[in-house]
Amino acid sequence: MNNSEIIQRIRALKSEKNALLLAHNYARPEVQDIADIVGDSLALSQAAVDVDCDIIVFAGVHFMAESAYILSPQKKVLMPDADAGCPMADMVTVESLRAEKKKFPNAAVVCYVNSSAAVKAESDICCTSANAKEVVASLSEDEILFIPDKNLGRYISLHTDKTVHFWNGHCPVHQQITQGDVLDAKSEHPNALFLAHPECRPDVLELADGIFSTAGIIKYAAASNEKEFIIGTEQAMIHKLKKDSPDKIFYPVSPYAYCSNMKMATLPSILKALETENTAVTVPEDIRMRAKYALDRMLEVLP
Numbered sequence: 199m200n201n202s203e204i205i206q207r208i209r210a211l212k213s214e215k216n217a218l219l220l221a222h223n224y225a226r227p228e229v230q231d232i233a234d235i236v237g238d239s240l241a242l243s244q245a246a247v248d249v250d251c252d253i254i255v256f257a258g259v260h261f262m263a264e265s266a267y268i269l270s271p272q273k274k275v276l277m278p279d280a281d282a283g284c285p286m287a288d289m290v291t292v293e294s295l296r297a298e299k300k301k302f303p304n305a306a307v308v309c310y311v312n313s314s315a316a317v318k319a320e321s322d323i324c325c326t327s328a329n330a331k332e333v334v335a336s337l338s339e340d341e342i343l344f345i346p347d348k349n350l351g352r353y354i355s356l357h358t359d360k361t362v363h364f365w366n367g368h369c370p371v372h373q374q375i376t377q378g379d380v381l382d383a384k385s386e387h388p389n390a391l392f393l394a395h396p397e398c399r400p401d402v403l404e405l406a407d408g409i410f411s412t413a414g415i416i417k418y419a420a421a422s423n424e425k426e427f428i429i430g431t432e433q434a435m436i437h438k439l440k441k442d443s444p445d446k447i448f449y450p451v452s453p454y455a456y457c458s459n460m461k462m463a464t465l466p467s468i469l470k471a472l473e474t475e476n477t478a479v480t481v482p483e484d485i486r487m488r489a490k491y492a493l494d495r496m497l498e499v500l501p
């Protein structure tokens with residue numbers, strides 16, 4: 199089958215099975231183009247609750263599909279490739295978190311959604327990059343244990359008077375973006391604004407003209423009067439940026455900012471998932487209920 203036949207078949211199966219395709223902003227361009235909703239982690243979590251369908255096919259990574267199931271267990275949540283994980287999410291385990299919680303018994307655990315369901319279940323509240331500041335501000339506790347992204351945690355600590363304890367996790371894709379990459383891009387494109395994701399290193403964020411979630415970067419660029427932007431996050435974002443702002447120019451800050459896990463959902467694997475209804479992501483009910491508490495609390499906080 200060629201791509202247009204695959205796309206036709208995906209569309210037919212989606213309507214036959216009352217299925218919707220949700221894709222993250224880092225998904226492959228051709229996948230974004232046939233998705234029903236493309237967005238950041240927050241928008242996709244909200245969509246999992248709001249959409250009326252029997253099946254969600256998730257073109258993202260495992261924690262995203264897990265979150266969709268946690269929030270909406272009556273829907274079947276399919277991952278085109280169940281091996282699509284997030285290395286940052288694997289940097290915190292239940293055991294290591296329990297040990298750290300003992301060190302800071304008065305701290306509220308704020309858990310970035312890039313984490314497993316079991317870790318969310320051990321946390322007080324979740325956040326995404328779009329609402330992390332507001333989530334921290336909403337808490338009555340003066341002490342926070344922020345897991346697992348140390349860069350997002352440091353960024354948040356600059357916007358709160360609370361004491362923030364960091365976890366030593368990071369996103370390998372954003373961590374490898376250096377200050378040198380930014381300075382090179384800025385000297386090559388002196389009129390461009392530099393927009394960065396808060397998963398970047400602190401010295402990279404220092405050079406940013408704006409720091410936002412993936413959806414925030416897209417929204418900012420669309421509304422801006424400026425014409426050129428250096429994009430400090432994963433490069434598949436450029437597809438959505440160009441689509442939403444065709445009159446503007448976008449430069450990736452680094453050719454290496456590529457998340458291979460986010461590219462594991464392909465047109466053929468999405469078709470196979472719809473045909474076979476595999477692989478369905480589920481979470482044991484006791485963990486789901488506790489993780490849902492942390493996600494529900496997050497969804498009550500408006501960014």
Ligand code: 13P
Binds near residue numbers: 240411
């Ligand atoms: P957002 O789309 O929520 O900004 O997250 C970026 C990311 O790295 C997801 O894995």
Ligand code: SF4
Binds near residue numbers: 283312370459
């Ligand atoms: Fe995880 Fe980073 Fe890939 Fe996002 S971009 S899924 S944080 S490895």
